[in-house]
Amino acid sequence: MTDALRLRPLTLGDLPALQDLLKADRRYALRVTGAPPEPGGAADLLSGRPPGLNPDQKVVLGAFDQGGLAAVIDVLRGWPDRATAHIGLLQVHPSRQRQGVGRRAHDLLLAELAGWSEVTTLRAAIVGTNAAEAEPFWTALGYRPAEPPRPYRAGSTDTHVTAWTRPILTAGPGDSPHTTPQPPRRPR
Incomplete structure (x- = not known):
């Protein structure tokens, strides 16, 4: 296990560390876009958002440990509807x-x-060409497919994308408000 993580919003000062993380995970970029990471990918990640989404509804968070930027999470608040937070990216170095x-x-x-x-x-949305890597992770966190697959094209990648969701649980007595729901047990 690695050092304790701390989470904070990324700023323009974090662009070099963010670009290094994106560049280091070349296999992810190749699976999702068919091309290596773009040189301006970090700046695009910090500023890019769906049309009509206010800038204050997007936050890019960095998870830091003693080794630096360990992971990045791109979150859209109130997208695609008010009651939803969309994770556009959760990428680990x-x-x-x-x-x-x-x-x-x-x-x-x-x-x-x-x-x-x-x-x-x-x-969260899972791109078909990344599903073998992503689905076990999101399943373990309590996410399930929630929408039919839609066509997806990025660079030379032509596949599909599927939205997965999970509820944010409210805390009951003695519960943590962020407890990960466990998948139902199957009868043996």
């Missing part, structure tokens, strides 16, 4: 993958979202 960083970053995100009282659902 390759040197920190398979160490629980993604799950811990997600848990920190849930704690952060506790102040977004209107948000009751988390949503």
Whole structure:
């Protein structure tokens, strides 16, 4: 397990570290776009958002440990509807993958979202060419497919994308407000 993580919004001063993370995970970019990471990808990630979405509805969070930027989470508040927070990207630095960083970053995100009282659902989109890597992770966090696949094209990649969702649980007595729902047990 790696060092303790802390989560904070990324700023323009974090562009070099963010670009390094994106560049280091070349395999992700190739799976999703068919091309290596773009040189301006970090700046695009910090500023890009769907048409009509206000700038204050987008936050890009960095999960930091003693080694620096371990993961990035791009979140859209109130998109595609008021009660949803959409995770546009949760990417872990390759040197920190398979160490629980993604799950811990997600848990920190849930704690952060506790102040977004209107948000009751988390949503993430899984690109078909990345599904073998992404689906086990999102399933373990309690996400399930929620919409039919839609066509997806980025660069030379022509595939589909599927939206997955999970509820943000409200805390009961003795519960954590960000407890990850467990998948139902199957009878043996």
